[in-house]
Amino acid sequence: MKNHDLTAEQVRDLRALAGTIIPPGPAYGVPGAADELIFNDILGSLERDRDDICRALAHLAALAGGGFADLGSERRAEVAATFREAGGTPLAALVRVVLLCYYRDDRVMRSLGQEPRAPFPKGHVVEQGDWSLLDPVRARPPMYRVVE
Numbered sequence: 001m002k003n004h005d006l007t008a009e010q011v012r013d014l015r016a017l018a019g020t021i022i023p024p025g026p027a028y029g030v031p032g033a034a035d036e037l038i039f040n041d042i043l044g045s046l047e048r049d050r051d052d053i054c055r056a057l058a059h060l061a062a063l064a065g066g067g068f069a070d071l072g073s074e075r076r077a078e079v080a081a082t083f084r085e086a087g088g089t090p091l092a093a094l095v096r097v098v099l100l101c102y103y104r105d106d107r108v109m110r111s112l113g114q115e116p117r118a119p120f121p122k123g124h125v126v127e128q129g130d131w132s133l134l135d136p137v138r139a140r141p142p143m144y145r146v147v148e
Contacts, residue, residue, distance in 0.1 A: 004043045005050060009067055010057045015039050016069035017060060018098045020080045030111045033102045041101040049093040056090035059083065 006014065019034030031038060046053055060068050063086075064079045071079060083091065102108060106116035114124065 004046050006043070006046075006054070006057075009061075009069075010054065011043070012069040013057050013060055013064075013067060014042070014053070014094075016071075016076065017057075017080065017083075017094070018042060020076060021095065021098050022102050025111075028111050030108050031105070033098050035105075038101055038105050041104060042097055045097055045101055049097055052090040052093035053097065056088075056094045059086070059088075059090065 004011070015034050018039060019032045022033035024030065024032035024035070033039065033042070060079070060083055063082055064071055064075075068076065068079060109116040
């Protein structure tokens, strides 16, 4: 797949970071985000986030002092943690694309006990949770101004 406009180095770094964000889960039989199918979906889904993702990858390369993908696993984890702490819109866009593509994968959906299909028009049944967990949020004063 080559319609993503990333350099080969950026693709390698993105794949290494995706695998760091979501590593394989052998206990649950799920692939990581660096899996071939999932990663190709990531590359094909950059679209409107491409510029932010390129900025995020440039920041990642600066923190790594070169190619993130070339780092050893320990150093890669350190750089990824520093990158996560820095945050920002570019990183948020990158993580959003990785997560969206990961949870679109049929193998991941099956591991969660979900039928791998679009949620509409059938929908998915969601078990009710403990609504009292929202009580502290409800108790806060409004964060908006009432317009009259």
